[in-house]
Amino acid sequence: MSVIRSELPSLVGFLVFAVFTVAGDALKPETMGVGVSLGLLAVIFLTVMWCAFAVVRHAECLATILGEPFGTLILTLAVIGIEVALIVAIMLSGEAAPAMARDTMFSVVMIVLNGLVGLCLLAGGLRHRNQTYNLQGANAFMSILVPLAVFALVLPRVTHSAPGGELSPLQATFEVIMSILLYGVFLAIQTVTHSDIFRQPDGADDDHDHHNVVVRSIPFxxxxxxxxxxxxxxxSKKLALYVEFGIAGLGAPLALSGFIVAALVLMPEGLSALQAARENKLQRAVNICLGSAVATIGLTVPAVLLVGWVTGHTIELGLKFADIIMLVLTLFVSLITFGSRTTSYLQGAVHLALFAAYVMMIFDLS
Incomplete structure (x- = not known):
């Protein structure tokens, strides 16, 4: 009975999918109207989020068994799988397709580097004053995040080999190969040769306390x-249809769809990072936050480009110039934040101010 209760999110997820599949056209958003469609969107959204929490819970258990940094890596890769599924579903569903991947990945970077990092530093700083982490580990994350973000989100806008923010075939090939190679090198550093720099420097035991989850076997x-x-x-396909219809019905900017997907994907992982910061385990919070940003650019970009190539869909990755300024400012402030071995709540407040500016620009630039 305890196993059934713990796996209830998965069972409910399959049940909701079965209901929408059997109902077919009767539950199409165009048939139901904006009001009812928003209600159904809430049902799907909450179901997907509940399942995402279940994914994180199992990843937390594997983290307890395997220890850091492998536990955080499993969590990051699981979340990236959810992200790719949602991006591809919405990307293939309608007019938001060309810029969907760009908006979602930019949202992930801004939510992680400003929203989550800001909340973690603010909450941890208010509770513990100054917090410490392994500076070499954070520097490793930033050293790969900066070039990957510029390659994927800036270069396509400032080059002229393809229209708008699209990538030319040569650029797309370079982006896929370079992202995979750099992430592969980083993975070797994180898990094999330099795994010690991704552990808490004060020797705190952050590998065996994961919110009192019931740990069973690795296969389970x-x-x-x-x-x-x-x-x-x-x-994900059902969610994509309702998100697109709801945004169009409310007259909201299309970039909001990317923000919704990013927030949905990052919610469980973000809560895990925030809890770690409150428990004075800042290294785990840093691993989760910066690892999410690196994996999004290093793995999601190649996956989306390959899907676009297979399906023949146009992929627009180049940010608008105002967004480029926000990205560069965020990377610059992040380099300053993770340039010393201790953090305080002042840095958290600065990152949250940048996050508020990003949310404002979603509506101001629409």
Missing amino acids: HVVGLFMALLPIILL
């Missing part, structure tokens, strides 16, 4: 993780 949690991922993937 691996199967549970994939069983929680599957309904998210199955419901």
